[in-house]
Amino acid sequence: MTWDVDHLADINAYCNDVLTGVKPACRWEILSVQRHIDDLQKDEEFPYIFDESKALKIIRFVELLPHVKGKWAAGRGTSKRIRLELWQKFVLGALFGWVHKDTGLRRFRVAYICVPRKNGKSIIAAGIGLYMLTEDGEYGAEVYCGATSEKQAWEVFRPAQKMAERTPAFRRAYGVTSHARRLECDKRGTKRLPDNSRFEPVIGKPGDGASPSCAILDEVHEHTDDVLYETMITGMGARDQPMLLLITTAGNHVAGPCYSIQQDLQSVLEGSIQNDELFGIVYSIDKDDDWTSEQSLIKANPNFGISVGSDYLKARLRDAVQSPRQQNSFKTKHLNVWVTAKSAWLNMVEWNRQADTSLQLEDFVNDPCYKGLDLSSKLDITSNICVFERMLEGQRHFYIFGRHYLPEERIQEDNNKHYQTWEHQGALIPTDGETIDYDLIQSDIENDVRDLGVRALGFDPWGATQLAQNIQGQQPDLDVIEVPQNYSMSDAMKEFEALLKDGRIHHDGNPALTWMMGNVVAKEVDDGKKIRPVKGDREAKIDGAVATLIAFTIALTGKEPTTSIYETRDIRFL
Incomplete structure (x- = not known):
């Protein structure tokens, strides 16, 4: 009894x-x-x-x-x-x-x-x-x-x-x-x-x-x-x-x-x-909890120190903090947090740390500017990114601003509440009707070339070749460069990750771009020697991240990326 x-x-x-x-x-x-x-x-x-x-x-x-x-x-x-x-x-x-x-x-x-x-x-x-x-x-x-x-x-x-x-x-x-x-x-x-x-x-x-x-x-x-x-x-x-x-x-x-x-x-x-x-x-953690804390481990694991060792969990936590590509796996397996990508490319804690909502585009008009364009289908997000370069204490820093476009009718669909919030915040630009307005995007790019002194425009040739040719025709002095979304981005992705960790990547905190950055998975070949950006889920969007990488790639190299560039030039600006 x-x-x-x-x-x-x-x-x-x-x-x-x-x-x-x-x-x-x-x-x-x-x-x-x-x-x-x-x-x-x-x-x-x-x-x-x-x-x-x-x-x-x-x-x-x-x-x-x-x-x-x-x-x-x-x-x-x-x-x-x-x-x-x-x-x-x-x-x-x-x-x-x-x-x-x-x-x-x-x-x-x-x-x-x-x-x-x-x-x-x-x-x-x-x-x-x-x-x-x-x-x-x-x-x-x-x-x-x-x-x-x-x-x-x-x-x-x-x-x-x-x-x-x-x-x-x-x-x-x-x-x-x-x-x-x-x-x-x-x-x-x-x-x-x-x-x-x-x-x-x-x-x-x-x-x-x-x-x-x-x-x-x-x-x-x-x-x-x-x-x-x-x-x-x-x-x-x-x-x-x-x-x-x-x-x-x-x-x-x-x-x-x-x-x-x-x-x-x-x-x-x-x-x-x-x-x-x-x-x-x-059994999990709450959305505002610091996932890197020991308290979160205790909160999510009811058998902490019993069937799952505390030292084991702390070691896995250290690994995840140090390696962004292990973070989503750690969060799902050991904190019971649903994520949108199997293996995140970026450490989103570091990305959010570098957000600065006080940044203003007009404050960078005298800095070198590189533009990236990821043109989607007519029914999806198109991203137009500016990356500015500025020297601080002898080191290169990069500042990211972007415009993200989506047809108004897509934004208003019932399952797109996040898009509606971003439109209200000014983080997402609606275009009239059911499809993307390419004329609006071209006009915005041409205005940026004139007002910001854009040095080069990079674009993914999939779907954007005609628009790039139109812009080149209107801006004959602008370098327009193809940057395919493939493993040629590998070194630029790794450099971006390193500079973010070092505090030399900055952005204005646009929530749509943050969401898309968090959706990127680094697909690996050759045991991780080369990576490229892919979606972690077929419903995820990464257009803004791809456009950012395109702009960042040409900011690093100043020309179209090829194998010979990465073999002969050190792009790790330390």
Whole structure:
């Protein structure tokens, strides 16, 4: 009995620590706990109750299982039993303790648990799978670990299989037999369960006739569509209290089903939509947190210093701070932050540090000016960038100003609220009608050539050749240079990154350009010796970044970039 009381006390202690700030927690962890507390206090009209005995049952069950990973699983016969952390007890207790007051059936049918790597999520997933196989009272239970690849499908099933194999008392009690690719229950167990219950991994869709009582989808952020999700949901229709468990870290595919489910959960937690059958909790940091701080590591990782070592996380943090291309990976894996690019080119902390909204274009009219143009399709963003060069204390500094154009009708589309904000701020220039007004862009460039003394115009030949020829015809003394968006940009990209780190890249803080800079991924060849700018996501825009690199390239070299230029000239201005 004391053991049971301790479990309930632990759940209550966790809730109290989160809500009082004793435990660092992000907004979504706090709201998930607050939802639980609020529901406990609702009146008799609320159709659900918290059944403490059912909450305790799942916790006690999981704590009878052995560790099969990490330092607590030294080998067969020596594994220590699982001892759940407070947050894990809360998740399991809330998920299984809430039931319908009339039927006693479980309230939550879909559970979304988003937690950084190495924080013990496989214990939760494997424990739930084994519990749903044996103790859920479901005749002919079917438990599936679903994934899009065989490797991922085994990430949950293999620990569950090892737990069963290392616990003879569990196999005897439920008549569980372990096959190469399946766990099965028969009538030989002392619990006298019905036979044909099974637990197995599945890749893609389960076979015809499958009726999942529990489906566990691991690392859902890697799913490119919702086919597996929908297949499992629709297959559960004949079950009384099925469960679809989604357990994942954050990712970069914001157009996929995982991000959409998290958005739905966040709306439920905020109270903007109601869904009493969806449970979820997200362990992450808040948008204004300093991601480089140790406090953020503690906040996002509930098993900080337990299953995921503090020294390990601090080392990964140091690596990410020093290498921009590791930052997005670090943020998704260890801080649970959704990003828009798999491998960011720039350190955006450094980029934002160099923003100076007091910079005025007219203050640079006497400095060398180089212009870059990335001409989009007629329905997308076109960017027209000026890069000025100025000597300060014997070192070259570069100052970036830009104009970004988009058809007014695109800006006003419902899913383009960010564009509307930027238009209001003057960061995005609308052009009349449905397509880009090339005449306006040409006029702006010609005015800049006249007023700013532009020395050279660089352009990506894709789509911009005719406009460049028109400008050359009107400005015969202007150097107009092709700068292809390929690996010829490699040295300029690396130099830009180095100068940014050194505090010698400056910009006026245009939010549209900042967004596009953050969308750039450095695509590598030759083990990173050469890079070029690409989109991290097909929906991302990088036009402003490309135009900036074009202008920067000609500012560094003063001529069209070729292999011989980079082989014979040192462009690292130190």
